[in-house]
Amino acid sequence: MKERVMKIEKQKIYIPHAEIPVVEQCNLNCSLCNSHAYLIDNSEYPLEQFKKDVDILSEYIHFGFLTFMGGEPLLCENLYEYINYAKEKQLGEVCRVLTNGFLVRKMSPELMEAMDVLEISHYPQMKATVSELNDYLEPLSKKYGFTYYIKKIKYFNCIDTVALSEEAAQQGYEKCSRITDGCSIFNGYYYKCMRPKTTNLYLEKEYGIISDVNMREADGLKISEENFVERFIAYRNRKERLEACKYCLMGLESECSAIEGLKHWAYGYPWVIKTFYKSRFLYHGFKMFKKIFQYDEGAHYTSDEYIRTECHKVRDKSKRHPVL
Ligand code: SF4
Numbered sequence: 001m002k003e004r005v006m007k008i009e010k011q012k013i014y015i016p017h018a019e020i021p022v023v024e025q026c027n028l029n030c031s032l033c034n035s036h037a038y039l040i041d042n043s044e045y046p047l048e049q050f051k052k053d054v055d056i057l058s059e060y061i062h063f064g065f066l067t068f069m070g071g072e073p074l075l076c077e078n079l080y081e082y083i084n085y086a087k088e089k090q091l092g093e094v095c096r097v098l099t100n101g102f103l104v105r106k107m108s109p110e111l112m113e114a115m116d117v118l119e120i121s122h123y124p125q126m127k128a129t130v131s132e133l134n135d136y137l138e139p140l141s142k143k144y145g146f147t148y149y150i151k152k153i154k155y156f157n158c159i160d161t162v163a164l165s166e167e168a169a170q171q172g173y174e175k176c177s178r179i180t181d182g183c184s185i186f187n188g189y190y191y192k193c194m195r196p197k198t199t200n201l202y203l204e205k206e207y208g209i210i211s212d213v214n215m216r217e218a219d220g221l222k223i224s225e226e227n228f229v230e231r232f233i234a235y236r237n238r239k240e241r242l243e244a245c246k247y248c249l250m251g252l253e254s255e256c257s258a259i260e261g262l263k264h265w266a267y268g269y270p271w272v273i274k275t276f277y278k279s280r281f282l283y284h285g286f287k288m289f290k291k292i293f294q295y296d297e298g299a300h301y302t303s304d305e306y307i308r309t310e311c312h313k314v315r316d317k318s319k320r321h322p323v324l
Pocket residue numbers: 026027028029030033034035036037038070071072100300
């Protein structure tokens with residue numbers, strides 16, 4: 001297992017990226033989405049709990065960028081309060097909102113002032129075209145000082161499985177770039193990745209499998225307990241996989257490609273992250289680079305029965321599936 005070096009930045013432990021799902025539900029219902037939002041009706045990360053978590057985390061950890069996401073984060077009416085609090089506590093360098101874009105016209109001035117970056121995943125279901133969204137967002141981005149990006153998504157990839165062997169699960173964990181480069185923070189817990197949060201639900205609702213391990217608890221680190229730093233270091237250096245790794249293809253996908261290497265390098269420097277998100281030239285250049293290298297990113301799979309069967313096997317990179 002490769003050594004997971006912890007960098008220090010501003011006298012705190014530096015972690016490149018944190019995903020913060022402010023709500024878990026979504027206004028779309030993409031079949032079997034990566035966040036399993038289609039299985040969740042109503043669940044939020046209460047603001048008071050978020051503040052308590054940020055109070056502790058910001059004492060010891062500094063993040064490169066924070067992604068406020070869902071489900072669909074724009075369903076959270078006071079999203080700007082989460083962002084402003086994270087900024088007040090200097091939790092991260094860049095605050096990004098990742099949305100499907102259906103509610104962008106309802107964004108409040110407070111939110112537009114608070115966020116640094118708005119990133120829209122433009123799915124085929126969306127009626128507004130990219131150019132219409134551009135026309136709408138361009139003047140607002142200038143007025144409120146945020147940068148925005150629209151990413152056209154045509155395909156979801158398969159990342160869920162119920163069929164990994166012990167050995168494959170451990171191997172996936174050991175290779176998984178998410179453990180080095182990112183984490184997820186939700187409702188009192190710090191997680192190495194976003195998978196533990198919904199895997200029990202996915203197994204139960206999709207396959208009737210009731211695991212005797214509650215992954216939300218077992219795979220996470222409770223933020224509010226004593227000796228956070230000691231527990232954090234032990235958690236981060238843990239050699240044994242998470243329970244959720246048994247049902248996840250993400251680690252097995254993390255073969256060290258040129259792009260993974262470049263991303264990993266860039267993530268190591270907060271100034272690179274900041275420059276990257278401020279520069280449309282760099283952002284689009286990187287997208288082009290990914291296209292050339294046919295780099296698959298994460299996420300999602302479809303409900304098609306054939307594909308679902310395929311998903312139980314280790315993913316075949318040549319298969320990409322249309323968004324439903
Ligand atoms: S893929 Fe995105 S837009 Fe679709 S249901 Fe999941 S969170 Fe919502």
